[in-house]
Amino acid sequence: MTLSFLLLFSLFFIGCSSKPKQQTIRVAEVTRSIFYAPQYVALSEGFFEKEGINVELTTTWGGDKTMTTLLSDGADIALVGSETSIYVYAQGTTDPVINFAQLTQTDGTFLVSRNKVENFTWEHLKGSTFLGQRKGGMPQMVGEFVLKKHHIDPKQDLQLIQNIDFANIASAFASGTGDYVQLFEPQATLFEQQGIGHIVASFGSESGKVPYTVFMTKQSFLNENKDVIERYTKAIYEAQQWVAVHSNKEIAESISPFFEDTPLSLIETVVDRYKSQGSFATDPILDKTEWNNLQNIMDEAGELPKRVDYNILVNTEFAEKALQ
Template sequence: MKKLKVIGIALLTLFLTVALSACGQQTTKLKVAEVTRSIFYAPQYVALEKGFFEDEGLEVELTTTWGGDKTMTTLLSDGADIALVGSETSIYVKAREANDPVINFAQLTQTDGTFLVAREEVTDFKWEDLKGSTFLGQRKGGMPQMVGEYVLKQNGIDPQQDLELIQNIDFANIPSAFASGTGDYVQLFEPTASIFEKEGVGHIIASFGEESGHVPYTVFMAKASMIDEDEEAIKKFTRAVYKAQKWVEEQPAEETAKLIQPYFEDTELDLITTVVDRYKSQGSFATDPILDEEEWNNLKAIMDEAGELPEDVPHADLVNTEIAEEIINE
């Protein structure tokens, strides 16, 4: 009887210990706004599907806000704690003399994600082939357009003089405009570029990402006040992102495609695999979250070339690398 009593007390103690431990594990909720839903952001979806955020005690609520302006507005109005968007938006906010600047703290993609698609099949493409053609470009002021024009200029083409540049079509309608016959060439994201190639609508002939080099194309950012007030949550978030980046780097493209397929239900697995492999092969997925100064300066050069750089903002003003460096060195 005495032995049973001792066992009972021991079990009760164990139960209370586990219960108190569970109560002590607080979950931090973070609202994340992504600029669009894209296979380009595969590591983010991997972090969600593999439970890397949960492992850090984070509950991440992901919302797609469809556009840089809307995403930044959502962040600035506290509709989101973290935004996944192009770094150029943080420079635009800084130029408006915001009291609470937006800080880039973890890079997700490090190249442009668009491709040059030709209506006709090209066997020996040269950039000078675009001269005299009709080019269906991206929205003025956005990173795709700025990178597109930068690459054209680097290859001796004046976008305003050497071709007919169309920029008055909404982002969502660019693919359908090309498919219906507008333009000889078009600048497209994946998976649309690969879908067009598969259907014979167009042919991928060049990568703007390969041509433009490393830039902080899509970055996780938060208001400076949020980082100051809850730096621990930002560290946990960055740690989860880094785990996902390493996972994507180490796994075959097909494994990543299988994992993120729920986010692209209308896209076939083999197509997702093709896109992941293409982005991975050209180094579009950042392998760590550090946004270095060289990438930042490349971004500013592209913006300046496009006439869209409102002011020269030093790397140290809008980029926090300390958090990412700490995570990597753990």
């Protein structure tokens, strides 16, 4: 009886101790978007919890605000465009921001026309008023890159508006500003359903692969919390693989708690749009080709302060371990 009790107690103790102690990590995301579906899957499906991580997620609405939050120790990890790490490095920081896990690999915006356009071509933008994104941010730089690719000078061939705050761009278009607007989902599809605009093109399909949205942290935090970063990246990779093999409906159902005011059918439509154009990275590795493409786009937009070597601001150690 005593031996059986001790054996049962030991098994119970081992079972309890095998569950990792939960550590809270503060994450600042640049916006709340279905574009980041794998992140929400990692949360809703318990992949972070399995790795002993309790994510405290805050939406900071804009690249500048997100990076300020990270640099001022208001967050441990930021989910934001890789260009922000280059801007910080160019300012001469002693504690650079390191990109360690990629979440999205294309631009996530769509071109929305106020009026329905039959047989759209990019030439239709000439002479129009184009409501773009914030100067220096990835959406705007990719937007200009794509326009130039189609032989449109964004400074000469159209009226470019880019002085409206990120959070107010959609409402500005809805109130009558601009013939065309560059929007993230689900706003683009929602406007189409409401008759406010019509999706005519995808910037993501046009721009090629870039490290558009990446998890990053300060070098000091990474040095002191390598185990946490490794487990965090592992959870992200598991979510990326989950998204790759599950249906659009299953993904929509998984992330719907993060979009309570968005109909499930709309979430599913948006997931399909992003998944079909390869926007969701299927692994967290940010490769050199993507890094160089990013800097080429920044250079083309006149926003690249200086070229930064891949190995300085990108650390793939944790992503590579996750794949193993």
